[in-house]
Amino acid sequence: xxxxxxxCNSCGIPLKDEKAVEFNCPSCGNMSIxxxxxxxxxSAKYHCSQCGFIGP
Ligand SMILES: [Zn+2]
Ligand SMILES: [Zn+2]
Numbered sequence: 001x002x003x004x005x006x007x008c009n010s011c012g013i014p015l016k017d018e019k020a021v022e023f024n025c026p027s028c029g030n031m032s033i034x035x036x037x038x039x040x041x042x043s044a045k046y047h048c049s050q051c052g053f054i055g056p
Contacts, residue, residue, distance in 0.1 A: 008034050008038075027053035
């Protein structure tokens, strides 16, 4: 079995932070988007590679 390493969609670091969150794209709902605690604090933008949605 292989398990993909979740990474922050904004800064690319692995999501091992306990404040990290993961959610589906609010636009298309198909893309799982991860954000680390740091980027949540910063309200960093994320980008859905499936539909092109950009947002906090
Ligand atoms: Zn991040
Ligand atoms: Zn999307």
